[in-house]
Amino acid sequence: QYFGIARLVFGGGLHVRKDLIAEKGLKMPKVYDPDVIEVAKKTQDPSKDLWGFGQTLNRSDDGNGFLQNILWDWGGGTWDKEGKPALATSYLKENTAALQFAVDTIQKHKIQPPGVMGWTDVHNNEAFMAGKLVMTNNGASLYYAMGAKKHPLFDKTQVILTPGGPAGSFVASNPYNWGLFKASKYAELTDDLVRWVEDEKHFEEYMKACSGQAGPVYKLRAEHPYWKTDPNFQGMLQNILRGVWIGYPGPSTPAAIEVQAQYILCDMAGRVVTAGLSIDAALKEAHKRVEDIVRIRSRS
Structure with a gap:
């Protein structure tokens, strides 16, 4: 038997240069289309290497999270309510529109930096802190890093709710848990460690040192006054409270986790942006990969 002990949920949100938004007299975006697109276009200046939005679709946790959220935001998803593959079947229409939007941020609207499809999880952090991005989705680690380094952009950054789409605003939850091994030589000590921490x-003490990275998994912790000590924490907290599981709206399954681990959604987007596949062909190709995972896992 395996037992998981809930630890925390990693907070995050859309990191925005509030100074640049204010200069243009704009409001914070609430949805991706049209808000994020319009804000990005009105604040960016490619001649100065300043880009409105930095969000890779490449193989990475950032790419995975963004694409999964976008599918949900447009009313689609990788799985249906019964947990069956849905990329190119029951949610084909919704997923087509969602994937098209993601691709359009690069190809049509041109609000993303050149080379963004070569980025991994660290690149948007570096670009934002270098003053090259107006907006980027990221975990609270970016906000923490800027604060710890007393970065000049720290006070110019606002962290808000991750934007939504036509069907609502969805965020994949990012929980962490303790895993204790019975066969460990020091099993009793690990039990004591968890009880203490x-x-x-x-x-x-740990939560206060983490700048939003140690989000609540228990109601009492969500009500802690700490979350009102910084306006930016509210966006992070609300993202955590509305988070949904991998596999949503169906059950969370090993197959759903494997689809994430294999970066199938990132590959799907990459096939359109870098390989020139049509949206329809990329969705069908990814759908088959998901079906293959389900079929192979059903044998065991």
């Missing part, structure tokens, strides 16, 4: 007083 998860004590509310000790967790509070």
